[in-house]
Amino acid sequence: MRRLVVKAAPEMARLDDYALHSAAVQMGRSRNRLAESIQDELDQRHATIVKALRRLPDRVSLEAAWQEAVTAGEIAGALWATLTHPACDPILAEVISQQMHMIQHQAGASLRLDIAHYRALQEENAALARSLATAQQRCERQSQEKAGELEQLQAQLIRTRSEVISRDTELGALREELEALRAAVPDQAARRRLEHQLMYQEERNARLCLENARLRKELDAALSAPAPSVALANASVLPDEVAPEASLEGHRILCVGGRENVVVVYRKLIEQAGGQFLHHDGGVEDRFGQLDSALGAADLVICQTGCISHNAYWRVKDHCKRTGKRCAFVENPSAAGLARGLRCLLSDALVESQDEVQTAVSGSAMTAGMQQT
Incomplete structure (x- = not known):
């Protein structure tokens, strides 16, 4: 409105918001430069719905389109397009004014609920901000603790690597010593084979002794068995x-x-x-x-x-x-x-x-x- 007033009525630019609103409404009752500017501004702002409603031929279809817009919650553009439609008579305009009056009451109640909800959200946001700050402090402490543990583990890793290197060095020296000992005793492999063969022969000898004892026992039993054992094999x-x-x-x-x-x-x-x-x-x-x-x-x-x-x-x-x-x-x-x-x-x-x-x-x-x- 102030942007339009600067161009159409510069003398009203110094008025406060309420006085400017009242003066604009009063000037809108007649044809003047400010009223035409307001008309053009609203036609451009709601050009889509104005163009859509212009195709409606009579009052009945126009009122039906208005009720659909109220149900859908798209009131601003539909209000301007309906009131400026050629088929809008005083009766329909009065009906629309009454509905808008009640809608304003509902909007005020919704606004109060929205304000209360907004305040509750602000309090919840503050509580969440405090919780976030606490969590951030806890994470910071844990991060510092983990950094200390990581430093200790890295130091332990360095010590372990040095121990592994020293053990590898010692192992290499022992291998060299073992190779030197093997070179000093060339027949060691032959001795190992003879030891294994001796162990095998001793084990085999024990098994043969057991088998021999069993066979002797069976032979003694067969010699002392009665004659029916022969008949048993032949009958x-x-x-x-x-x-x-x-x-x-x-x-x-x-x-x-x-x-x-x-x-x-x-x-x-x-x-x-x-x-x-x-x-x-x-x-x-x-x-x-x-x-x-x-x-x-x-x-x-x-x-x-x-x-x-x-x-x-x-x-x-x-x-x-x-x-x-x-x-x-x-x-x-x-x-x-x-x-x-x-x-x-x-x-x-x-x-x-x-x-x-x-x-x-x-x-x-x-x-x-x-x-x-």
């Missing part, structure tokens, strides 16, 4: 099987695993040899509690390793090792395999402990492998 119950009637009489033979279609053959083989047949499927359908009770009742155990679960295998092995009960592990689930397991059990009766047989056999195998190497 035949089924093809490729044995019928150790005298040896299995009164023994309970537990077979763990095996195919279902040959279980009948297993039973026939054991019973014809004079033994009592027990069977457990190895955890397929029978419970493991039944396996423990069957192991406790059996005198000899044959484990078909190819068709039982891992849990059943380890249960059988642990029980036989813990109780010293004789057990043969058969890989192929067949009647011939069962017969071979029986032969193994009967021959192992000459040895007091299953662990001794396994130690001797594994030592012999190890010796043969080392000799082959």
Whole structure:
């Protein structure tokens, strides 16, 4: 307004804000230079909406456009464009004036709320500023502490590097001394090889002594064994099987695993040899509690390793090792395999402990492998 007054009415330039506002409103009631300047200023400022509302043909559409602007909150330009529209009559102007009066009350209330909110924001901003200053001071102290720790670590790193350099130097000197000693004793490598060979020969000799003792024990037992042992090797119950009637009489033979279609053959083989047949499927359908009770009742155990679960295998092995009960592990689930397991059990009766047989056999195998190497 003051910019327009300087050009259109310089005599009003010295008035204060309220007096200038009142004078401008009064001069706007008639056609004069200041009123025309105000008209041009408002037309330019709200040219877009003025141009849009100029296309409306009647009062009804103009009032609808005004209500839409009030709902949208775009009141300033719509107010000027509606009041200056040719279709705006005194009735519509009065309606608009009444709405603007109420809008001013609402704006005043909103302004008071905004002021209160602004003051609350100012107080919150001050509290946050104080918190920020405290945090900055704490960060500054922590930064100084970390800088001190970093200096200490750097000093420690320098000391560590110097120690590493001195150790590397000492290590190099020791290596040179070792090379000199090796050069002074040229046959050291040959001596080391002879020492290793001597250790191997001593170990092999111990294994051979153990094997020799076992074989002597088996030979003495074979010489003192009764004649039915020969009949055991020659008799035949089924093809490729044995019928150790005298040896299995009164023994309970537990077979763990095996195919279902040959279980009948297993039973026939054991019973014809004079033994009592027990069977457990190895955890397929029978419970493991039944396996423990069957192991406790059996005198000899044959484990078909190819068709039982891992849990059943380890249960059988642990029980036989813990109780010293004789057990043969058969890989192929067949009647011939069962017969071979029986032969193994009967021959192992000459040895007091299953662990001794396994130690001797594994030592012999190890010796043969080392000799082959």
